[in-house]
Amino acid sequence: MNPDAAKNDHATPSDAEGRGQPNNLRNILVAIDFSDFSKQALDYALILAEKFHAKITLVHVVEAAIIPETLMISAEREVDMRTVQERREQLESLRRKKIDSSIPSEAMVKTGEPWKEIVEEAKFLRAELIITASHGRSALKDILLGNTAERVMRHAPCSVLITRQAGLHADPPQAPPIHLKRILAPVDFSPASEIGLASAAMLAKLFGAEIVLAHVIETDALQAADGKILKDAEEALIRLGQQDIPSDIPRQIVVKAGSPFKAIVEAAKALQADLIIITSHGHKGLNRPLPGSTAERVVRHAPCATWALRG
Numbered sequence: 001m002n003p004d005a006a007k008n009d010h011a012t013p014s015d016a017e018g019r020g021q022p023n024n025l026r027n028i029l030v031a032i033d034f035s036d037f038s039k040q041a042l043d044y045a046l047i048l049a050e051k052f053h054a055k056i057t058l059v060h061v062v063e064a065a066i067i068p069e070t071l072m073i074s075a076e077r078e079v080d081m082r083t084v085q086e087r088r089e090q091l092e093s094l095r096r097k098k099i100d101s102s103i104p105s106e107a108m109v110k111t112g113e114p115w116k117e118i119v120e121e122a123k124f125l126r127a128e129l130i131i132t133a134s135h136g137r138s139a140l141k142d143i144l145l146g147n148t149a150e151r152v153m154r155h156a157p158c159s160v161l162i163t164r165q166a167g168l169h170a171d172p173p174q175a176p177p178i179h180l181k182r183i184l185a186p187v188d189f190s191p192a193s194e195i196g197l198a199s200a201a202m203l204a205k206l207f208g209a210e211i212v213l214a215h216v217i218e219t220d221a222l223q224a225a226d227g228k229i230l231k232d233a234e235e236a237l238i239r240l241g242q243q244d245i246p247s248d249i250p251r252q253i254v255v256k257a258g259s260p261f262k263a264i265v266e267a268a269k270a271l272q273a274d275l276i277i278i279t280s281h282g283h284k285g286l287n288r289p290l291p292g293s294t295a296e297r298v299v300r301h302a303p304c305a306t307w308a309l310r311g
Helices: 036-052 073-098 114-125 140-145 148-155 191-207 221-226 228-244 260-271 294-301
Strands: 027-031 055-062 105-111 129-134 159-164 182-186 210-217 251-257 275-280 305-310
Touching: 027 036, 027 114, 036 055, 036 073, 036 129, 036 159, 055 073, 055 114, 073 105, 105 114, 114 129, 114 148, 129 148, 148 159, 148 294, 182 191, 182 260, 191 210, 191 228, 191 275, 191 305, 210 228, 210 260, 228 251, 251 260, 260 275, 260 294, 275 294, 294 305
Parallel strands: 027 055, 027 129, 055 105, 129 159, 182 210, 182 275, 210 251, 275 305
Antiparallel strands: 159 305
C-alpha cells in the first residue's frame, strides 16, 4: 500500500471500539486444556488482568467421546458427566491456586468442539480478549483446517492472544518465562495497522518495552535492489513513529522486501521479539481472516506470542 496515500484515511478513536485494543480490556477469556502451555496462557492473563484491572474467565472444553454404537445411551451420559465433573474440579483448583483473590475470576467447563465453544463463550461474555496456546501441530487435519488456536482466531468476535509453544525438547517440556521487552508491530500504513501500532505503543509504555516498526514491500528482487522503494518506506515509518509513538519509547525501524508473513516471522526471530501485534483484516467483506491470510500464517509460524487485533 502507498504510505502517503494511506495518510488521507486515518483511524478515529471510534474505529477502535470493540476490537479488543489493550486499553479496553475488561473481560479476558483463557482457554485451558491443562497442558503446561495453556497454563502459560493463564500467566499472560494474570499479567494483563493486573495491569488493566480485568476479570479472568477460565474455560475448559470436554470434547465429546466417540462411543461405539453398541453401548447404551445411559452409559455414555454417565461417562460424560463423570468427566465433566472431574474437569470442573481440576479447573476450579487451578483457578484458586493461580489467580489471586484480588483479581475477579470464574471457571467453567463446556462440552463440544473446543474452538466453537471458546468462541461462543467469548460472545456470551462480551470478552475483549481470548488467550489460547498454540500447540503447533503438523497433522494433515491441522494443516488443512488449522489447529484450535487458529480456528479461534479465525472466528473470534474479539482480539486473540496466541501464546507460542516452546521448550519442546526439554525433559519434561517447559513453557518459557514471560518477557515483554520487544514488541514487533508490522505496519502496512492502513488505518487498521495504525490501530495496531497504537496498541503496541500502549503496551510498550506499560511494560517498558521497545517497539520495532516493520514494513514489508511485496516486490521483486530487481525493484528492491533499486533501494529507493526501501528508503521511501523507511522514511514513512520514521514519520509514523514520530507521530504515533511517545518519544520516550525506544523503537527500531525494519523494512524488508518479499513475502509479508515470511518477513515478519524472520524479523521476529532475528530480533528475538517477545510479542507480535498484528491486525487481522477481513477479506471480501468478511469480518475475519481467511485461512492462509498474512495474520493467520504469522500466527502459525511465529517464534513468539502473537496478539491478533480484530480489524
